[in-house]
Amino acid sequence: MGEFEVHRVRFFGLVPAGVRCLAYQRNGARLALARTDGAVEIYNFAANYFQEKVIPGNEARSVEALCWGAGDRLFGAGLGGEITEYDLSRLCVAHSVDGGGGPIWTMAANSSGTQLAIGCEDGSIKLFEVVPGGIQFERNMDRRQGRILCLSWHPSDTYIAAGSIDAIHVFNVSSGQTVQGIMVSYHMQKVKRKCIVWSIAVLSSGTVVTSDSFGRVQFWDWEQGTLQESHTVSTSAVLSLSVSEKEDSIIVGTSTGATYQFQLLPVKTGSLEKRWVRTKPFQHHTHDVRAVVHSSTALISGGLDAQLVIRPLMEKVQKKGYDAALRKFTFPHRRLVCCARKARLLLFQFSQHLELWRLGSTDKTGKDGEVLPLCRMPEHLVQLKSKGPEHIYCSCVSPCGSWVAYSTASRFHLYQVQYKGNSISVKKVPKVPKLVLPAYQLQFSADSGSLFIASAQGSVHVLQLLEPGGCKHLHTFWPPSGCPEAVYLLAVSADGHWLAAVGGDWAIHVYNLKCFKHHCTVPTYNCAVTALAIHPVTNNLVIAYSDQQLFEFSIPEKQYTAWSRMVQNSGLHKVWLERDSPITHITFNPKNPSHILLHDMYMFCILDKSLPLPDNSALLMNQSTLKQLPETARQWQLHAFKICKKFQPLLFADLLDENSLVMVERPIMDFKTQLPLPIQQKKFGT
């Protein structure tokens, strides 16, 4: 079919931030995750664990705790001392309230989500009531010495247990008084060392479970103040713990990266006496496991190695399917790289800066697998630093390479980049139109003449770019029936005629750019869109969903194409559907209109529509088999999916021209070396 010159790029120095805390929405099957850089992400378990929403971080806003209140409202609290409510449709901070007790280390919502309790640096626990449109201070609990590091509500909402250094306390919620204080100490060779209670949970039986810095998981009777059971699981700290809803299983995370499951099991078969037994150890992480969640079917853990691991409990999973697979997420489910095809530039988006690189080149050709000698090295052209504490939401470079745009929560920047020989000048475009910010996605038109800005409430702004270095607001598209959610994906056709936009409600609207009118809406499909693109020749819209389905929708005809119907009728290959990372980018080869190029984290695929689809008995990844076959025998083995798994983890892939590709990889080892060293474990000696 063809040979490609692949620019294999590994100089994108992205270091994903570690996972700081997790909050599982019991009914809605969404998981909120906060990273150490303050970013908050929402994973939708129903949509095949898609990273549905991302609220970029802020240097001034650390998040130490997250919790869901009043159903689907998300609250965060951090060392800045403020309680923040997030606006999940506009993906920004809705409002924040000062906690009044210094840095907040922990926060927990009661079982109905109507009250929030925070644990502060000054040793106080404060209760806030969740009211429409905000939260209201309600009362203080007894103040104890030492910062409150963790707290947990009794399921009946009448008591709160809190852990601090060397002690745990139980408070009566209605009176605010301390009803029990337990000293948690650790004596070793007569030297008393500080014992930090990292995590706490209260069971409905009144048992308090704690995990501490000496690697112990302990069970206390809070009424008596006595220790019931103590399990030493690790030589280093146990940082996090989570109890299942049925209270028969606990997961703990340690600073060595190991997680352990505890289960409440009968002492003997048929016996009524039950004990907590450490059952399963897992070592999915290399660094501290700061957050764990026990969902009804899975153990979920997040570590400072930036990984989110979802480990299904096989005994709870009924059949093989999406839920039965172990999932590890390290990189975001969206693009952080943008490619200027004509200028052969790559734009890398970091949390607070952008890097613009020019690709190298070669004048040789070779056979499959060969590394060609370079005649020009890649060049780091520009680094654009975003000022202020806000992190970047999105960025884009125009196909000609002369425009770069990015947006933070409150500011939008457009730059004109001029190349004169070897020197480069970056000029900020003054007087950009005042728009409702943040922008969630930016997209230049193919002729670099206009910029599309995805905005809140389903709207898309169109800016016209003017030489020299100016712009003007042309139009704003609004979805005909309105939409509270922000637009998160854009696609524009090569002829500049059509624009497709996907909002948080997963509806895809197609607008006509010639007459600035809404053209049509793609029939709704009950899953999140992960990527979409418009074919340069046929103006067909190709859509990838998080359940790995692919659709092709003809924009001029306003209906699914025959090929798309055929795919839906015969079904995609089982192995294709079982992949666990979403398609994050789709592109086309103008010289081969039947080809669709797509990629996810672990593979790059050219989908040839002119070839038959593979059935389940065929080998999906058949490239290595094909290469061994003689030319004549290949014909019978060919199918539509040509998959290459050589480049992993693949953050971005695009077509530069008809026979050259660019692949941006980020080897795990490369960024692991930039993380702080994990706890040293001895290899030698006994």
Add this chain to the structure above:
Amino acid sequence: VSDQKPLGCWSVKHGQIITCPVVCNFETHEYIAVHDDKVLRIWKNKDINLDKVFKATLSADVYRIHSLPNGGPVVLFKGGVVRTLDVLLEAPQQEIENIISDEVIKWSEAFMEGQQPVLIFATEKDGDFFVYVQKLKMNSLHKYKLEQQELSKPLSFTAYIKNQIITLLCLYSNDSVYEVLIPLQQNSEEEEQVLSKSLLLKLSVSGSVLKGTSFVVLDKDHIAILGSLAAPGEESKECLTIWNTKFQTLQTSKELPLGTSGQLWCYEEKFFFTHGKVLTVMMYKCETSSLAAAVGKLKDSQTPDVSSFVNWNTLADEELVVSFQSQQSVALKSESRMTLRSKRNTVAQVQPDTLSVGQILLNLKDASTTVFENELRQLMAKAQMPDFQASIGCVITALVKRCKTNPKYYPQNFLLHIVETRDLSYSLCPDLMAVALEKKDVYLLQVCLERFPDIPEEITYACLKVFLSVSEAYLQRTDVNLESIICYIDVEFNNKEVKTEIVENGFNAELEHDIRDTKITKETHPTADGELCPVGPQKAALLNAVLQSTYSEAFLLPHLKNLPAQQAVVFLRYLYYLYVKCSEKINTTLPGTRCPTISQIMDWMCLLLDAHFTVIVMLPEAKELLSNLHKFVRAQVRFYSELNKIEGSLQELQRRNHQKDSQTYSIEVLELI
């Protein structure tokens, strides 16, 4: 059982119906049948015509006859009255009252408790179930009511007796097995106690539910259930299943696609059931229940398999049931009408090769030694037997039994051959090692230690003790596998100090300095140093086998404390020797194959010191050894701490190096076909 062909076949006259299973009286070797509810027939093997044998007509309907070993047959009448056969035959027409009024007997079973026959039967009336326990000698009858279960009722019962308690297991229609305990010593005479039951097992496995029809208890942790396994959305399949009640797991199951009659019997580790038109005999073996076995992690776990069967169709083309007489009776289900003695020859020809191992062994019980061994060898040669593991277990058990009864008989080579060529485990032949220990057969013990994965700590200790106590002179005359020591102990000249060529010098200069003081001691006390093997090569090889066997510290330690102090010192000396040997090489492994690893050596050393420290400290001859050991260990610890430091530095270097990895960009050619 001598053979699998039917030994005899008898039939009643046309129009008569056999109404209860035929049993065999073990004392008189007579068969007892009942036809038309009331007519007793008793006959012997040599009788041909059933019409001409002893006949007694009783005054009431018989429900079942139970035959007990050491106790005569017991007759249970439909009215609930129990009489021994002897009493009945004295006056066949004696009046039999009805004591259970209009309850219907559903199931009955008889046991011997001490010298006393006990009969238990269950009755039903209007959905209520009652259990009666009759002690014949004391003539006491207890009636219990079975606790009601909503929406389900018992389908099948089985019971066993242990420690004066009858354990009644009931298979309920809600696919659960309940357990009911009935104490035999019943003091209170009050009527109709209600028996409470507890759930033993739910017959569901990953969504599919077993609809049981009949079941038997195999041992304290296993039950076998015959029934149909129904998964939602699938057609149900008849199958035989073995469940572990301790871990609530389905141990194994065998599909029976041809269908069964729903009846299952079990005698002497064999299942009997009908499969299609065939009576299938299946051997099974339940290993001691362990978690490993329950989750399927145990090596070589025994699963039942069809070993032999009687082909129903070869007997007659009409529907009939053969009383496949083993030592006990097998129930008859329907009438049989014709005599089949004429066909016996054909039957024998059809099944030339299907002798089960158990039967062969029984046949050979009294054979002479040579015949016995020859037969067993032949048996072993048929390697493709489906239940080979179980059969080998039986063979070994038979051999060991013979060794026990005949003290002069000890087929060492044969046993060795079996252990070496087959994957055996300790639990499959627990007596083997005991016999070997008794005979001081160190070679066999060595092989067993090397091969068995599950030797109890007590036996491991016993082996160790035997190995240490056996004199070197005796060992030199004995054949022992020297494979594990051949590379580091010079067998020929082990009295001289010989350095083997394979040893590398992995120490750096710093370490040399550290252990210099150790070396000085070595020079001054050549006998106490680690260079010379303190035991002979044979003994060393045997000890290596002990070192490499699996054990759990908590169970081994109490036994180890009993080791005489002198032997402990010898053993410790040998361990120290091994440890020094290990440390000579940079990768801390001993040269050769099947050598103990350094952690095994260290673990044993620690264990031994834990067990004997107070004694060893007091022994003057051990003083030197302990101080050497201490110095050497200290030197090693220092060495390793240095290594750890170096590892840290190297890692840092690697980290820095990695950052400068120049391969951040390349242009490659990719071909997609």
